[in-house]
Amino acid sequence: MVQLSPTPTPAPARLSHLQRLEAESIHILREVAAESANPVMLYSIGKDSAVMLHLAVKAFYPARPPFPLLHIDTGWKFRDMIAFRDRMAADLDFRLIVHTNSAGAARGINPFDHGSSLYTAIMKTEALKEALSLHGFDAAFGGARRDEEKSRAKERIFSFRSASHAWDPKTQRPELWNLYNTRVRPGESIRVFPLSNWTELDIWQYIQAERIPIVPLYYAAERPVVWRDGQMIMVDDARLPLSPGEVPELRKVRFRTLGCYPLTAAVDSDADTLEAIVAEMRVARTSERAGRLIDHDEAASMEKKKREGYF
């Protein structure tokens, strides 16, 4: 943990945009901790989760954040992600809950044989709802940002969910000032998005400024990849089916976004430092979700998933 510095730091004349975003996120984290009976932080191991976790540590300093971390493990995360997750939870002394839809796993649900839609519904959405109900969490932090996708742009910071975890864009509560209505009845819950107003570039600048640890997959390195539908998929383990004669090719790649490995595409890059990543971001001409295969499933796909209970 951070030690109090001996000499107080003078206040800057005006807050930078990162400082204002940080303050807003901390306010949101504290508000939930104070008002919700049983909050949890969804930890997906990616860069947004890394920032959210870092903000949680700052929000409650010198105390520890008063909630556990929940990771929905589909069984198809990159091996580097799982190792990183366990290291972070241990380093920061968080209680980590890992939940897998065991019924889905027992049926062998996977993205290759069942398609990304069904796989996502069962191993992510259903698993998440199952875990929230099992532990009785009435508030769950998620790292979603409004700049990611069009239906996200309209989501509240405090997103109310019915007892069946459904999101109805028409019954969302008006959200004025920083006065958040956190009240729920038994069984109902809220999803809370402290990073709503951050952009992808903000995230990277903040990671750089605060030196926040991130999964090594974000840094460019030689990795074995194969081509699927015009996207580069990394061969993380032997479960990725290869066509007869297909040989993974070694390329210098990195990931802008991390999900399940067969559903997340890599990009060519030489950016192997934070500085290089931020520089690459500044001139990037595609959005990060271009590398997320599940978003292309159908028109308005994110909105549909959210209505069903996806984050």
Added chain:
Amino acid sequence: MRAAPSPDLVASDTKGLLRFLTCGSVDDGKSTLIGRLLYDTKLLLDDQVAALARDSKKFGTAGDDLDFALLVDGLAAEREQGITIDVAYRFFATERRKFIVADTPGHEQYTRNMATGASNSDLAILLVDARHGLLPQTRRHSFIVSLLGIRHVVLAVNKIDLVDFSQATFDAIVADYRAMAAGLGFETVHALPLSARHGDNVLAPSPRTPWYDGPGLLPYLEEIEVDRAESAPFRMPVQWVNRPNLDFRGFSGSIVGGRVQPGDRIVVARTGHVSRVKSIVTADGELAEAGAGQAVTLTLEDEIDVSRGDLLAAADARPELADQFAAHVIWMHEDPLAPGRPLLLKIGTRTVGASINAVRNRIDIDSFAPQPARSLALNEVGEVHIGLRDAVPFDPYASCQGTGAFILIDRHTNQTVGAGMVRAGLRRATNIHWQDLKVSKTARAALNHQKPVVLWFTGLSGAGKSTIATLVEKKLHAASRHTYVLDGDNVRHGLNKDLGFTDADRVENIRRVAEVAKLFADAGLIVIVSFISPFRTERGFARDLLGPREFVEIYVDTPIEVAEARDAKGLYRKAREGLIKNFTGIDSAYEPPLAPELRLSGGTRSAEDLADEVIAYLGENGYLERAEDLDWTI
């Protein structure tokens, strides 16, 4: 994690943040403008442009061009119906500033959505179609923007290309707007001619409007200074008590007004406890100073009672404290606001039981004029009087948004049903602060097992006021209620013996009576006031002083012929003979109440019957319930 802010955070200090909203109907080109800003600042990425080109062909209204409006109309229902149904947030940045744009729709739900977008904005861009000039909705949007406290407006006269870049058209619209917005309290109104579709005056001044000598829209937005919370006195609602171990006790919260340094004297507004700031703790180390917008943790020199919901404030510039206030409310629910409905009010970090005591008016957002009203429907704005279960500290919204804004929550459905802005506290002297713990009115009334109220009898001399008042007191006394009568006999001969019967003295007479009645009510008594009190203004003063739930106006409506025929004290005869001047009903006016809580037909029924009528009214309206039976709990 490090012990001090990194150079990068400090270096990016020059890059501030501006939050603004855009107002105007779909046809005014609002979404097109936002799309244009994203496009011109290179924030649109290749795959987004590709998606936009695809969507433009399918849904677009801009021919073969990119339809920027599709970028911001996000939900499936909206794309199908071609309307925007909610507030969407968009982000873009230049080297100088990051921008957060609240895009709010222009159709019927606009009040609610605009208020939502405006509540977190520092500036509003009002779009006007150059072909149509000001529309009724331009007035409405300006009013809502003003109501929410936005002080900086950009009047964007859009589609200037469609009026041949006419300076005369532009000047006429700007002159109209300045005249219309004169009373709305904007600090800056910057007007510029614009073509969102073609980009004129967006990034840089357009050669096609050489007569416009100001900056482009984006450079203007990069430069304008909007900070204001810093100038307010220090205010921090406590969110969370930080107590990791027995050696550390800090109070975490976001500063909403002013600045604070170690050593500053602060007060816990609810209790009046004063202490000094010991340190400003953050994970980046202790700070020498912090200001509005920062999330910090304060430790204090003294071990005093502070909990979530408390407000820490500068000890030499304290907030007001009241359990009733007058406020503007925007009603956001389909069921109209009804006085008396049990609500929760969240102000700062405090949530407290509340009810609307009275709707004072509804504001016509076309004329900005208050209109008489008894309720507020969805999307209507009006002034209400709100009663709270406990006194809460606050500032008028105009002084400090963070301590003057509130939301209203339905107790049963948990829906957010309204949003409000405190105008002023009621009843309590606003600059007298609690000195530590005091016995409250509620506590005193509870000890008496009753609800304090002032029964204000008004009517002509000889109308029967005192006779009825005396009977009412006897009946209440018999029912073990603690009462006191204020009338001419016990006030005119003592407290007010320096006053005569001129209009000025009558006004002062009633002012003193009202103040005494308030003190007695504060003591927990049922106060019975029996004065002619001929002027509406003075009775209105008493009503405002006491608040609507504690002021019951009883008009003893006896015809002057009946009163004069009784003439128990021989006063009418003397007045007719000219021996008494300024006698009400003879040579001085009596202004009958327009909407008394109770009207008694004097002269037709006995005083005994009329007294029973008063008792019945009190019973029916909950004044005779035992205080401990009242449902004031959350």
